[in-house]
Amino acid sequence: MSNDIAIIGAGMHPWGKWGHNFVEYGVAAAREALADAGIPWQDVGFVSGGATVRCGYPGYVAGATFAQALGWQGCEVNTSYAACASGSQALAAARNKILAGACDVALVIGADTTPKGFLAPAGGYRPEDPDWVRFYLGITNPTYFALYARRRMDLYGDTLEDFAAVKVKNSLIGSKNPRARYRKCFTAEDVAASAMVADPLRLMDICATSDGGAALIICSADYARRIGKADAPRIAAISTVTPSFASAVVEMPDIATDSAAAAGIEAHSFRAALPVKAYEEAGIGPEDVDVAEVYDLSTALELDWIEDLQLAPRGEAAQLLRRGDTAVGGRIPVNPSGGLACFGEAVPAQALAQVCELTWQLRGECGDRQVAGAKVGITANQGLFGHGSSVIIKR
């Protein structure tokens, strides 16, 4: 068990559209995580930050920025960029640092302030940039999520009512989460009345972008024992695999998939590959999972993730939803935090926010949102440029 890394502290600044500097959110999350762990900032030997390329200039959203804000104390530092999976890569870097024996305690941190409006590419004539190409041809972010959603409808018989039911489920549980941005309980009628964005997805099927900050304090098993937290949740696996050629699904910002025409090449789904490595590393299977936090960039995408995590056979996630299996109180609750539907996406913080929620769930501290007896939790997310992750924690 000496290879176990413990999560002894978790903290989040509430998600919202606060418009403040992202450093403020990170500091608040870090201080909450330190207080939760009951250790002084001076004990942290490694700060591992999730990066994004916004907010001022590239390189500013970094581990060192938070270390400075908390007060330079000479610890080592790291910054990871992996789009939506930035937080998981930062977590992996911290875990490996501790496993290598180079430090006992690490702070893993991510925070973001998202800019207003559409994220559009630079102008001009730049056909070498896939982002320029797809916007020029009229392909926006919701296009991709709508393509995945429509395919579910035609192949598996999913309905608009199913997608709305995901929103209703997540908004109900998220209304009980003080850290969530959207805390109103929405009805199926509310979803149906919202504007169509990309058929079949309406405004309320698609997640927003938010400000937020999340932090974890992780440490060696020895250190956890020394401070009386031997039973803290453990990191059982961190999967940050790349896709395998050839891509089966057309991914943002591309205009086409890979070709699987060469001998010996098959088309692979990236989303489905991410948890496979996590299950393998943790030495467990989907049947052992009690709770999942998945990246519901759209309502329909939550159903895709349920199948990618093998919590339901392909095409059957909507049946779980209709039976109430994926709600808190059901057989396999998904997104008990309220998910991105209630948070909105704060890219470098989001993968860590997923782990924060699982940490609190496994400690049984979630009150009205608690998944009874949760011992094993899994996260999943996927972002731009072949980045994605899946983390398993257990207690």
Add this chain to the structure above:
Amino acid sequence: MNEKPQAPAIEGWFTMDDKPRLIGTQCCACGTYFFPKQQRYCKNPDCDSTDFREVQLSRTGRVWSYTNACYKPPAPFVAAEPFEPYTIAAVTLEEEQMTVLGQVVTGVNVSDLKVGMAMELVLEPLHETDDDIKMTWKWRPLAEQGEQH
């Protein structure tokens, strides 16, 4: 009413004849197709070739999925005023085993499409400039469903 000449919206990405085709490349060693063109290195992990030939891709395929755009995209998209929603399809080319996105021709709605439908590639205006009409590839349902070339 419109005397302007037609020009490709993106130079060299498709032919401009009445049976248009997308122009990609194919790895000379392993046969992998690329669209947009890839000419420097092969992305097949089993192949280290740097040798590519330019090829015209199949001009028919089957719908992988479809949607529409109800809101005007930001620049560099050039929208007509007032903005008219348009349909979008992802179409899988059988020989290339590749799925390509594109708008669907004007007049075809989401309700007209289904996963698996046969589609063909045609050209339609994307937008106009002072000098010419920028043409792009679009997908159109094949008149005779069930057949594919």
